[in-house]
Amino acid sequence: MRIDNEMKLEFLSKSQNESFARSVVAAFIAQLDPTIDELADVKTAVSEAVTNAIIHGYECQNGHVTIVSKIMGRTVEIEIKDYGKGIENIDLARQPLYTSKPELERSGMGFTVMETFMDNVEVDSQPGMGTTIRLIKTFKSM
Amino acid sequence: MNVGFDFINNKLLIRIDGDIDHHTCDEIRSRIDNEIMRRNPKNIIFDMKNVNFMDSSGIGVIIGRYKLIIDKGGLAAMINVKPPIKRVYDICGLKKIIPIYENENQAIQKI
Numbered sequence: 001m002r003i004d005n006e007m008k009l010e011f012l013s014k015s016q017n018e019s020f021a022r023s024v025v026a027a028f029i030a031q032l033d034p035t036i037d038e039l040a041d042v043k044t045a046v047s048e049a050v051t052n053a054i055i056h057g058y059e060c061q062n063g064h065v066t067i068v069s070k071i072m073g074r075t076v077e078i079e080i081k082d083y084g085k086g087i088e089n090i091d092l093a094r095q096p097l098y099t100s101k102p103e104l105e106r107s108g109m110g111f112t113v114m115e116t117f118m119d120n121v122e123v124d125s126q127p128g129m130g131t132t133i134r135l136i137k138t139f140k141s142m
Numbered sequence: 143m144n145v146g147f148d149f150i151n152n153k154l155l156i157r158i159d160g161d162i163d164h165h166t167c168d169e170i171r172s173r174i175d176n177e178i179m180r181r182n183p184k185n186i187i188f189d190m191k192n193v194n195f196m197d198s199s200g201i202g203v204i205i206g207r208y209k210l211i212i213d214k215g216g217l218a219a220m221i222n223v224k225p226p227i228k229r230v231y232d233i234c235g236l237k238k239i240i241p242i243y244e245n246e247n248q249a250i251q252k253i
């Protein structure tokens with residue numbers, strides 16, 4: 001599909017960048033005039049993926065997180081990438097309520113939230129190399 | 143991030159102001175836990191009127207406080223929940239454990 005617009009953002013894995021990252025993505029996709037609900041869904045899904053990169057990917061050490069977002073017609077694709085720890089078992093990680101950090105009071109619902117709020121969630125991960133999450137959503141026609 | 147409290151009929155009203163995410167949740171958690179320790183309420187009511195964003199980090203905080211309070215035989219409730227917060231609440235199955243009431247008076251009467 002033809003790419004109508006694209007942006008790239010790179011930032012340090014600091015928790016104060018979580019709200020910055022989701023706000024930037026929201027501002028970028030606002031050009032498609034999504035509904036308030038659609039915009040909130042994307043913001044929440046991006047927040048889940050960025051938070052996972054910081055907590056699980058880098059285990060709160062410094063690293064770089066990149067976000068590449070593309071607009072194709074009324075479809076938005078958002079790739080959130082870290083170069084951290086990676087995921088050993090992706091199927092297990094995606095199970096509702098699964099968390100590798102229960103001691104941090106995590107609920108294990110991040111992937112479930114992403115899957116519910118987006119049309120499609122693809123996970124690409126290599127232990128020791130990092131993780132890429134691709135979030136895809138097509139907005140309703142205006 | 144700001145968390146305000148009111149204490150009415152042995153119930154602690156927890157008024158959270160701002161986004162609840164991984165960045166803010168540690169402070170929210172410790173503020174609430176300090177107040178629970180200090181006041182020892184029977185029940186807790188989360189007032190979400192000034193919360194416009196919450197992700198699964200917030201769900202972790204809320205379920206954690208719920209567990210604290212039910213361990214002491216109490217109950218938890220929520221009020222003034224905005225649509226985006228309600229969506230996350232629904233997905234995470236909070237309905238079964240933390241009821242939402244229409245307003246403060248109702249919550250205080252019901253729990």
Ligand SMILES: Nc1ncnc2c1ncn2[C@@H]1O[C@H](COP(=O)(O)OP(=O)(O)OP(=O)(O)O)[C@@H](O)[C@H]1O
Pocket residue numbers: 048052053054056057058082084085086087093094098099100101105106107108109110111112131198199202
């Ligand atoms: N970027 C990542 N790098 C390494 N591991 C990850 C990454 N993202 C997710 N995981 C793994 O997948 C698990 C499930 O992620 P999910 O977001 O569903 O839950 P959580 O982050 O543990 O809890 P919650 O999101 O509810 O606070 C994590 O506990 C972690 O083990």
Ligand SMILES: [Mg+2]
Pocket residue numbers: 048051052109110111198
């Ligand atoms: Mg998560």
